[in-house]
Amino acid sequence: MNSDILNKRINELVEHINTPEKRKKKENSNLKESIYTFTLDELKEWLQEQGEKPFRAAQIYDWLYNKRVKTFDEMTNLPKQLREKLNESFALSTLSTIVKQESKDGTIKFLFELQDNYSIETVLMRHDYGNSVCVTSQVGCRIGCTFCASTLGGLKRHLLAGEIVEQVVKVQQALDEAGERVSHVVVMGIGEPFDNFDALMKFLRVINHEKGLNIGARHITVSTSGIIPKIYQFADEKLQINFALSLHAPNQELRERLMPIARAYKLDQLMEAIRYYTEKTGRRVTFEYGLFGGVNDSIEHAEELANLIKGIKCHVNLIPVNYVPERNYVRTPRNQIFAFERALKKKGINVTIRREHGSDIDAACGQLRAKERVHETR
Ligand code: SAH
Secondary structure, three states: OOHHHHHHHHHHHEOOOOOHHHOOOOOHHHOOEEHHHOOHHHHHHHHHHOOOOOOHHHHHHHHHHHHOOOOHHHOOOOOHHHHHHHHHHEEOOOOEEEEEEEOOOOOEEEEEEOOOOOEEEEEEEEEOOEEEEEOOOEEEOOOOOOOOHHHOOOEEEEOOHHHHHHHHHHHHHHHHOOOOOEEEEEEOOOOOHHHHHHHHHHHHHHHHOOOOOOOOHHHEEEEEOOOHHHHHHHHHOOOOOEEEEEOOOOOHHHHHHHOOHHHHOOHHHHHHHHHHHHHHHOOOEEEEEEEOOOOOOOHHHHHHHHHHHOOOOEEEEEEEOOOOOOOOOOOOOHHHHHHHHHHHHHOOOOEEEOOOOOHHHOOOOOHHHHHHOHHHHO
């Protein structure tokens, strides 16, 4: 794809630019398509169009995802003229690291700058079961959850599939130095992945492909705020990928207060879509439930929640609220978090409390970007 078409595409993707005068616009003249946007089949097609052998696609994938080279020139088993053609046509790096912060617990937070100067964040979390990368799916977000930092300033644009894939590649390259591997991926960074569905699906295919990053479907989690039509579409894909719903409230009225999207997608219809998902895929769903002090964290709320999800193959993940200066929510006291957990357990619900990572480095969604790039989030 030449740079004019790509520039046009990026412009099409820019949906809301709230403060264009504040945004330093780069000369977009030499923008190139990211090579990471291509599925293996698409790469074969491109090669064929260029009069090249399709088997080169697997070789290129090997350089990209196994050897993880940083220049096309290092792809030494490709003919020189093909390397040159690749170099002219595509970018091997569309994200540049502007901040890399490491926390005491090993969490690493990256702030990347995109080709058009917007910034996104990506987080590496260390667990006893492996290394998990939390990726961003959009620049900003238009869902407007009242507790979330990612939505401050609205949506700037969708990410291209390659920009999401490259976040994982960049983190893997950082881990290569220590001989470690990214084993898990969660789509829980900035943005609503189901609002950027096609790019999300392409991203999932590339990182899951055995010749790509080869991250097992069961090691990948996608989280949504609840865009109902996309939940059906996702269920019909019948992937083995883990699926999480940000529920946060046990009834319609409270959910509307916390998440304006609940006005468009009603809770009863949402639960119906979730049931469809669990039946169609045979997989359980994770309900994320943020505990907001004095808002949704009483024992009555826990019991109402248990009734709402009764009979659904599921797991509840309780998230003590992350403090966001621009938002007014306060933390639920520890005792009450445990009481809430016990109340759910008593009703036979599977439940865990989310452990915090990197709280000393603003690792919660959107916080680093909100701090470093004030102009983008206002
Ligand atoms: N847009 C998707 C992906 C984001 S995942 C979604 O809504 O699911 C990030 C998770 O953190 C979501 O469950 C989100 O609701 C939650 N979250 C956002 N801000 C938070 C805060 N201040 N405290 C606790 N959880 C928060």
